[in-house]
Amino acid sequence: MTVSNIVREKTDQAVETLEETNVDAWITFGRDTADAPDPMQPLILGEEFIWPGMVLLTRGGRKIVICESHDAGNIQDLGLFDVRPYEESLESAFSEAIEEVDPETIAVNYSRSDSTADGLSHGLYLELEHYLEGTEYHDALTGAEDVIAGVRGRKSSTELERIQKAVDLAQEFLEQMRRSWQPSWSEADVAAFLHEQIDDHEIETAWERSMCPVVTAGAEADHGHAKPSSRTLPRGEVLRLDFGVVYEEYCSDMQRLYYYPEEGETSPPAELQSAFEDVRAAIAAGFDALEPGVEGHEVDRAARDVITERGWPEFKHGLGHQVGRRVHDGGAYLGPTWERYGEAPYREVSEGEVFTIELGIETQWGYLAQEEMARVTESGATYLTEPQRELKPLVEA
Incomplete structure (x- = not known):
């Protein structure tokens, strides 16, 4: 069995969990993930980001990856994601995607007690807040602990x-x-x-x-x-x-x-x-x-x-x-x-x-x-x- 089997199973499971937890969108955001991996990235992507990149999953079933163009090839080959490469700025690609999704709640990976749900660095959290500043989604961020407990815990x-x-x-x-x-x-x-x-x-x-x-x-x-x-x-x-x-x-x-x-x-x-x-x-x-x-x-x-x-x-x-x-x-x-x-x-x-x-x-x-x-x-x-x-x-x- 290949990595894509796991990624397919877990991203499908994530969509179900978002519905169960009444969360509209879930973002896993990383950079230089060979050195600073998010614990969830191997399950829902199976590939690394060199430059800033994110996996955006929605309760409606959308599976979007925004990444620098040189990171895009292997992810596109999985055949599981709507891959949106960028050259100069992730922010513009993210702004377009979030407006399409139009979520009321956006779960991100921080937790006070679960290390597997605490993969988002403080710096990237601040960056995400910057992306959302002045938009109707600025107050939509919430912890993804419940989502991750469902996705990581329930084994495929x-x-x-x-x-x-x-x-x-x-x-x-x-x-x-x-x-x-x-x-x-x-x-x-x-x-x-x-x-x-x-x-x-x-x-x-x-x-x-x-x-x-x-x-x-x-x-x-x-x-x-x-x-x-x-x-x-x-x-x-x-x-x-x-x-x-x-x-x-x-x-x-x-x-x-x-x-x-x-x-x-x-x-x-x-x-x-x-x-x-x-x-x-x-x-x-x-x-x-x-x-x-x-x-x-x-x-x-x-x-x-x-x-x-x-x-x-x-x-x-x-x-x-x-x-x-x-x-x-x-x-x-x-x-x-x-x-x-x-x-x-x-x-x-x-x-x-x-x-x-x-x-x-x-x-x-x-x-x-x-x-x-x-x-x-x-x-x-x-x-x-x-x-x-x-x-x-x-x-x-």
């Missing part, structure tokens, strides 16, 4: 296929690691094994390679966002991995736990198994609460209540984030109503969104965390990952 069929492939590959690599694992392996050796699988498939890690995977070996490991170390896993301890890959620009993100048995052990200690099941139960509660129309903080609360009712302190982060072109993909957030999360936990969950469901607890075996991925369906949710329902043993290969 092509996007879902790519995310699922990224999930499947990551799960395959983790199982290969488990079956190949050696007691002499350090955290860094585990990471190197997974990097080898990634390189063999000519794909990339889902976040910075030096920290993907996050590998923590045992109770003495640093359980934050630390790089894999030379620490090996003692018997009777737990190996935790936080891992994801990128397949054709779309991500996966999951956490898995593995136990290295004591000699002669046939199952994990009862207290460890019970703690694992507590985490599993909270994950399941969050999954069961995930459905269209529920606010993100309500899903978080369902899982948080289970973990505290079972005697554990509440986890100090949100339950889940959206996944797509980025591991943290903006929009609605499954989290508590803390200031650090802004308005995202108050957003309603929508069909087609993809979320992680993740939490952990501090135990004598270290940090026990699980992370699954789920897609929101019309009637609830479905797992994209194969849920970790047991604490799998690490046995010397």
